[in-house]
Amino acid sequence: MFTRRNLLRLVLFVLCALAAAGLMPEAWRRGSVLLPGLSPLLSLGGALAARAAGVLTLLGLPLLILPLFAGRFFCWRLCPMGFAAETVSRINRRNTGWIRKIPFVGKGLALLILGSAAAGWPVLIWTDPLSVFNGFFAAARQPLTWLSAATASGFILILLASLIVPNLWCHRLCPLGGLQEWLSQLGKSLRSARCAKEGDEIPPLLTHARTGRRVFLGFALGGVSGSLYRAYAPRRVTTDTDCGGTHSCGGRHGHGPGEGEAGQRRRMGRGSGAGLPIRPPGAVQQAFNALCARCGNCMTACPYGLILPDLGTTGPDGLFTPVLAFRNLNPQQEQFCFQECTACTQACPTGALRPLTVARKQQTAIGLAHICRNKCIAWKKGEYCVVCQEFCPYQAIREVERNGVMCPIVDADKCRGCGACESQCPALPIAVTIRGRDPQTVLAHPSPALHT
Amino acid sequence: MKPVKRRSFLKTGVTAAGTALVQTPLAAADAASPAATVIVVHGTDIPKMLEAGIAKLGGWQAFIRTGMDVVIKPNVAWNSKPEQGGNTHPDLVRACVLAAEKQGAATVSLPENTCHPEKATFQASGIAAALEGTRGRLYRPAKQDYGEAEIPKGKIVKRAFVPKDILNCDCLINMPVAKHHSGATLTLSMKNWMGSVSNEDRRAWHRDGLHQCIADINTFLRAKLVVIDATRIMLTKGPQGPGELAHPYEIILSTDPVAADAYAVTLFKKTPFDVPHVRIAHEMGIGCGDLAKIRVERVEA
Numbered sequence: 001m002f003t004r005r006n007l008l009r010l011v012l013f014v015l016c017a018l019a020a021a022g023l024m025p026e027a028w029r030r031g032s033v034l035l036p037g038l039s040p041l042l043s044l045g046g047a048l049a050a051r052a053a054g055v056l057t058l059l060g061l062p063l064l065i066l067p068l069f070a071g072r073f074f075c076w077r078l079c080p081m082g083f084a085a086e087t088v089s090r091i092n093r094r095n096t097g098w099i100r101k102i103p104f105v106g107k108g109l110a111l112l113i114l115g116s117a118a119a120g121w122p123v124l125i126w127t128d129p130l131s132v133f134n135g136f137f138a139a140a141r142q143p144l145t146w147l148s149a150a151t152a153s154g155f156i157l158i159l160l161a162s163l164i165v166p167n168l169w170c171h172r173l174c175p176l177g178g179l180q181e182w183l184s185q186l187g188k189s190l191r192s193a194r195c196a197k198e199g200d201e202i203p204p205l206l207t208h209a210r211t212g213r214r215v216f217l218g219f220a221l222g223g224v225s226g227s228l229y230r231a232y233a234p235r236r237v238t239t240d241t242d243c244g245g246t247h248s249c250g251g252r253h254g255h256g257p258g259e260g261e262a263g264q265r266r267r268m269g270r271g272s273g274a275g276l277p278i279r280p281p282g283a284v285q286q287a288f289n290a291l292c293a294r295c296g297n298c299m300t301a302c303p304y305g306l307i308l309p310d311l312g313t314t315g316p317d318g319l320f321t322p323v324l325a326f327r328n329l330n331p332q333q334e335q336f337c338f339q340e341c342t343a344c345t346q347a348c349p350t351g352a353l354r355p356l357t358v359a360r361k362q363q364t365a366i367g368l369a370h371i372c373r374n375k376c377i378a379w380k381k382g383e384y385c386v387v388c389q390e391f392c393p394y395q396a397i398r399e400v401e402r403n404g405v406m407c408p409i410v411d412a413d414k415c416r417g418c419g420a421c422e423s424q425c426p427a428l429p430i431a432v433t434i435r436g437r438d439p440q441t442v443l444a445h446p447s448p449a450l451h452t
Numbered sequence: 453m454k455p456v457k458r459r460s461f462l463k464t465g466v467t468a469a470g471t472a473l474v475q476t477p478l479a480a481a482d483a484a485s486p487a488a489t490v491i492v493v494h495g496t497d498i499p500k501m502l503e504a505g506i507a508k509l510g511g512w513q514a515f516i517r518t519g520m521d522v523v524i525k526p527n528v529a530w531n532s533k534p535e536q537g538g539n540t541h542p543d544l545v546r547a548c549v550l551a552a553e554k555q556g557a558a559t560v561s562l563p564e565n566t567c568h569p570e571k572a573t574f575q576a577s578g579i580a581a582a583l584e585g586t587r588g589r590l591y592r593p594a595k596q597d598y599g600e601a602e603i604p605k606g607k608i609v610k611r612a613f614v615p616k617d618i619l620n621c622d623c624l625i626n627m628p629v630a631k632h633h634s635g636a637t638l639t640l641s642m643k644n645w646m647g648s649v650s651n652e653d654r655r656a657w658h659r660d661g662l663h664q665c666i667a668d669i670n671t672f673l674r675a676k677l678v679v680i681d682a683t684r685i686m687l688t689k690g691p692q693g694p695g696e697l698a699h700p701y702e703i704i705l706s707t708d709p710v711a712a713d714a715y716a717v718t719l720f721k722k723t724p725f726d727v728p729h730v731r732i733a734h735e736m737g738i739g740c741g742d743l744a745k746i747r748v749e750r751v752e753a
Contacts, residue, residue, distance in 0.1 A: 303569070338569055340531070377659060384662045384728070386634045387655075390691055391567060399634055406634055426655035448694055 005077065013080040020137035022300035029301070032134070033059075035080070036295045036349035039130045039176050040064045041110065045117040046125070046350030049226075049291055050284055054355060067180040068187035075170060075177050081129035081158065082170050082177075088159045089166035098165050099172060106178030108218050113175055115222015121229040121290040123222070125350065129169070129176050131293035132158065135320075138296025139309075151296065151309045151320050185211065229290060234315045276436035277313045278324040278367045278417060281337065282345035282353040285439040289318040291352035298322045298344035298353060304335060306419070307344060324366070326419035326434060335423035337366065337416075339393045339447065362394075362447035367417020367434040369396070369410045375431035378407040388421035388432050395448055397421065408432075414445045486747035487740035488711035493703050495753035498683065499547035504753035505679070505705040506551070515676050518556030520622035523563065524548055525675070526579065527628045527639070528590070529647050530692050531568040534578045537686040538693045540629045542582035544681050544703065548627060549588035557623070562590040563597065563615040565647055567692075593617075598650055605736075606668030608660050613650035618673065626675035626709065630682045630716045632690030636662055637727045638720060639691050640713040641678045645669045663728035670709060670738050678712040680704040682719055710739025711746045718743070 018024055019032045033056060037043045043060035047053040063074055075082050109127060116123045126132075136155030142148040161168045170177055189208055280298050284291060299307040299322055309320040322344075326335050345356040356364065371388070373379035378386055379402070388408050389397040396414035399406035408421075417434045425432040493505040506512055516522055526545045532538035545562070552560045562583075566573040570592040574580035583590055591597075598613040618624060628644035635658070636643050643666055646654055657665035682702040689695025700719050706712035710733045714724035724741045725731040734741030 338572070340572060341569075383658075384635050384637075385658045387658055389634045393692065395689060424655070426658035428659065 006083075009078065009080070009083040012078060013083050016080045016133065017137045020134040020296070020300065021141040022138070023141070030343075030346055032297050032300060033347050033349055036128070036130045036134050036293065036297065038063055039128050039349070041113050041125065041128045041176055041179060042131060042293050042295075042349045045113055045122055046291055046293075046352065048114070049117040049120050049122045049287065050351040050354075051120070052351060052354065054351065056349065056351070056355075059349075063176075063180065064183065067183035068190070071184040071187070072177060072180045075174075075180060079129065079176075081133040081155075082174075084133075084155070085158055085162040085169045086167070088162040089168075092163055092166050099168060102165075102168070102172045104172055104178060104181065106172060106174045106176075107181055108178070109173075109175035110179035110182065111215060111218030112222040112225060114179075115219040115224075116226025116229065116290075117222075118219075119223045119226030119230065121226040121233070121287045123225050123229055123290065124175075125291065126154075126294045127175050128293055129158070129174050131295040131349070134295040134297060138300045141300060147309060147311065151294070154294075182215065226290075230287070233287075233289070234317050276367075276438055277310060277318075278419075278434055278436035279438070279440065280307055280322050280324060280344045280353055281342070281361050281364050281366050281440065282348075282356045283366075283440060284352055284354065288352055289314060289321055291350050292321045293350050293352075294320045295349060297347040297349065301343040301347035303341060303343060304338065306335065306337060323436075324419065324434075326423040327430075336391070336419040339416075339418065359447075360442075362416070363442050365416045365437050365441045365443050367415075367419070367436045368412055369415050369417065369421050369432055369434050371408055371410055372431050372433070375427050375429055376408065377427050377431070378402075378405055379431075385426065387424045387426055391420040391424045393418065393420060393448070394445070396445075413443065416443065487742070487745040488706060488708040489747045489749060490708075490711050490715045491705040491749050491751060492715065493705070493751045493753050494701055496701060497753065498541060498543040498703070499550075501703050501753040502544060502547045502551070502679065504751050505703060508749060508751060509677070509705060509707070512551050512555050515625070516552050516555040516557055516623050519558050520555075521617070521620065522552045522557040522560045522623045522625065523618050523621040524552070524560065524588070524625045524627055525618070525644060525648060526562060526564065527644055527647055528562075528564045528573060528577045528579050529567040531572045531576045532693055533576055535684070536694045537629060537631055537684045537697055538691065539573075539577040539579065540627050540681045541683055542578035544679065544683075545579050545588075545627065546582040546586065548625060548679065549583060549586045552623075553587055560586070560588045561617040561621070562588055563593045563617050563648065564590065565615075565649070565651070566592055567647075601672060603668055603672040605671035607664055607736075609653075609657065609665050609668035612653045612669060612672075614673065615648055618648060623677075624673070624675045626678045628680055629685075630680050630704075630719060631686035631693070632688055632695060632720070634690065636666065636729065638717060638722070640716045640727075640730075641675070641680055641709045642666050642670045642713055642729055642733060645673050648673070663732055666729040667732040667736055667738060670733055671736065675709065676707065678704075678706050678709045680712055680716050682716060685719055687720065708739040710734055710741045714741040714743055714746060715748055 016035045037056050037059035040060035040063050043057050047057040113122055113125055132154040136152045139148045139152035158169045306324045307322045308325050310318055310323040314321055339362050340358055342356050342361050345353045377383050382403055382405050386406050386408050394414050394416055396411045398409045398411055419434050421432045422434050491505045491508045493501040495501040526540035528539045530538040534542055549560050593615040597615050599616040599619050600611055601614045602611050603609050626641045626644055628641050630640055633639040682700050684697050684699045686693050687696045687698055704712050704716055713730050717724045717727055730741045
């Protein structure tokens with residue numbers, strides 16, 4: 001089993017798994033983007049859909065060129081997902097005949113993804129094997145909950161499928177494999193066309209024409225489905241509920257009345273309790289759900305563990321996309337989006353999160369704080385508090401004096417929604433909540449420039 | 453606070469002189485004489501200022517002796533630069549750590565529960581760099597580094613989680629920076645302990661009456677020496693800043709935290725009892741907050 005060829009794959013598998021789980025040494029941690037970035041479906045498809053290319057886009061080129069000459073070399077020799085599926089396939093030595101009856105779905109899938117990406121709204125981009133692989137190990141690092149188990153399910157499903165029908169994934173379903181199959185066919189026919197000039201063999205023109213038609217149709221179908229997705233994208237389900245009190249907070253936020261701190265912590269993973277879910281900084285305005293490959297890189301990259309997979313607050317098509325929750329389970333850690341950190345924005349292989357500079361990140365408002373005066377220690381009890389103002393890195397909370405005690409007011413032109421206030425609010429139930437801003441806005445207010 | 457160590461320490465017989473030196477002003481605190489002494493050193497060379505102030509309090513040997521576990525509590529809460537006045541000046545922290553080493557301290561720890569991520573904070577504050585080449589250990593206590601302490605004299609705070617190093621040390625030095633504070637009016641030496649206790653305690657104290665809680669923790673955590681950094685003080689936008697600055701170029705030393713704070717308040721053009729926790733601490737007898745009864749000794753360095 002462990003021939004030299006497999007040993008290399010095993011080493012690659014372990015390295016990729018460590019990178020995906022964020023267990024690499026700190027200097028290498030940004031390398032987690034390399035593996036999913038290698039898939040042209042993610043890097044090039046993402047760039048195509050987002051209409052924006054960056055350095056990461058180039059990562060997809062090798063796997064676009066290699067199969068022209070070497071066929072599915074990557075699949076059989078390097079791919080960590082393929083290694084896992086193949087290893088499991090070996091367990092079942094019967095049933096090898098079934099697979100012949102199944103069409104190569106992956107080839108269609110690849111065209112569908114690229115076609116819809118060209119239309120701006122990629123469909124099924126999360127079926128990419130490298131993203132599935134990455135998502136599994138990103139979830140494996142999280143504490144085991146049914147949520148983390150659910151986000152890891154793609155990998156497990158692939159292994160199960162391989163157990164029932166050996167090689168089903170690699171040979172029939174994998175979109176990345178399908179893409180490489182197309183490319184290797186293209187390479188072969190180009191080579192045979194060159195041979196034909198030397199008069200050795202007449203190229204099967206009819207087959208070429210049929211293949212070309214299929215590719216075109218698949219791509220066009222992708223374009224149509226992408227356009228349909230754009231037109232009928234499911235509306236986001238907001239969790240707006242009334243604050244519970246008869247008071248003048250003038251807004252609605254997602255927590256129930258009388259909910260204690262424990263109750264609020266239980267709600268982790270469902271956004272921060274605000275009406276609109278909060279996306280990581282740099283999230284694209286349109287088609288975020290379509291562009292996000294659920295590779296889990298942003299969640300692993302966040303040093304403060306703020307980014308969690310969503311469970312429906314971002315719409316049915318937003319399942320497992322990243323949202324921020326400012327009160328996580330470790331009370332001894334920061335629980336806000338630190339003004340000098342851009343880790344998640346650098347980790348996205350598809351460009352659903354655009355890479356931001358620190359300066360740009362400090363200008364980007366991902367949410368807006370909302371203070372419920374009926375719960376606020378200063379407003380309601382008239383006690384000294386304003387921890388929210390203390391912690392706000394952007395000086396977005398103004399104080400007004402009321403009976404000798406300073407009371408907080410949010411300045412919407414300055415608030416970035418970083419969650420420093422929410423994470424530290426000592427009131428029970430919590431008085432400050434962040435609501436997501438959609439789209440994220442770039443504020444004119446300069447950051448107080450703690451470090452320039 | 454380590455009974456065994458202290459006993460053995462007493463046996464050496466050298467403490468007598470030291471204690472006498474420290475206690476003199478307090479022991480004499482009857483009707484006529486001052487209740488507390490505050491040394492105010494004015495100057496620009498921070499290590500020199502610290503030495504001059506300590507000399508007035510009887511020299512380092514009054515506080516630190518060979519083999520002691522020393523804990524220094526600077527204020528290093530925020531990701532801000534030394535000149536912004538959000539954190540204790542790195543030169544002051546370094547001078548104090550070096551002095552402790554020179555006195556033969558066994559360990560010098562600086563536990564600090566930062567408000568911003570510790571790595572960025574320790575670096576930006578300049579204190580991580582200032583401690584290079586010293587044995588001073590600046591760290592953020594993890595959950596297992598905290599021990600639960602009972603606070604019998606506390607009115608609201610009955611127990612709190614305090615870093616074990618503080619609970620077990622032989623010499624505790626409180627080294628805050630004086631600055632504006634939106635919630636507590638000003639943050640001086642007494643408020644500085646909020647940077648030691650756990651996040652849960654901090655949150656609870658804001659709920660339960662911040663100023664009383666600050667006074668309560670000071671019935672339990674009592675530093676041998678208070679050194680307030682007032683070389684530059686943040687007048688607005690505190691505690692994080694950046695805000696408006698003033699430059700008194702002073703450091704304030706005392707063995708009485710309330711007296712040190714009472715003097716520091718005057719730098720902000722306020723009277724001591726404008727800051728509720730100074731008033732409460734004075735009333736509870738933690739120290740003397742009445743400026744009329746405090747002897748302020750000015751030193752130029």
